[in-house]
Amino acid sequence: MHTSPISYEIDGEQYVAVLAGGNGLPYPDIPRGDHPWAFKLGGKVAPAPAPAPPEQRNDIRAAAVTGTTVTLGRVWDAANQRPGATENTVAQNAMSPQHLRVPKGTRVTFVNPQDNASAHAAVSFFEYEFDTGLLMPGQSFTHTFDTPGEYFYNDAIFPQNTGKIVVF
Secondary structure: OOOOEEEEEEEOOOEEEEEEEOOOOOOOOOOEHHHHHEEEEOOOOOOOOOOOOOOOOOOOOOOOOOEEEEEOOEEEEEEOEEOOOOOOOOOOOHHHHHHHEEEEOOOEEEEEEOOOOEOOOOOOOOOOOOOOOOOOOEEEEEEEEEOOOEEEEOOOOOOOOEEEEEOO
């Protein structure tokens, strides 16, 4: 959904409408384009069949960083090799670092800094490996990566913020 839903009435019947559509994050091969959807309360339309899952996903192009902490809502300061000083809720790379590389068995801590104004969350959206849940400023979540692979995730509150953890 790209907008807030609205509710309206025509001839005593209540409807709910929303603008929804596809985009390229994190998968380049999903349908694109926005479409309005309207539903009548109590309607009898059968569910549509589930779409085929995407076959590819956009890769994270940032250089890999080693470490054990991901700072949510911050853009990586490559010159100083640390998270940026201010919160960013709109940049695709607002995970610090956006590309983390760790050995098998590493405990990675996801941190929402105390001075962030917003809640954040990190959710492994393809592999379903971890979900931090809602992290308020000052909160953190730790997950141990026991299986080698690539784990793509995004911020459930600001979903355009994406990252990748590579476990070797």
